Amino acid sequence: MKALFKTLFVAAAVTFGASSCTQEGKENADAAAENTEAAAENAGDAAAAEANNAAANTEAAAENAGQAVENTADKAAAKTEAAADKAAAETKEAASDAKAEIHEATKPN
Secondary structure (H helix, E strand, O other): OHHHHHHHHHHHHHHHHHHHHHHHHHHHHHHHHHHHHHHHHHHHHHHHHHHHHHHHHHHHHHHHHHHHHHHHHHHHHHHHHHHHHHHHHHHHHHHHHHHHHHHHHHOOO
């Protein structure tokens, strides 16, 4: 009888040990799954952050390009206006000279 209890005790200890290992293995698997999920979440967050940075950089580049085009247009407009003013002044001077020549030519001797 003593041997039977001893055998049952050993069997219970082995069963408990096996279930403890199984429980520990399950806990390890659960922890690994949580770590994998967290890593996937972090990777997703990093990808989203990278996409946001790329979008912001693209927007900034487009804005800079637009500003450069606007600056070029402003400079071209200023040069065109200056050229038009110069042409108007030269035309006015030429008209004045022509008027003086006509006046001189039509003046009685």
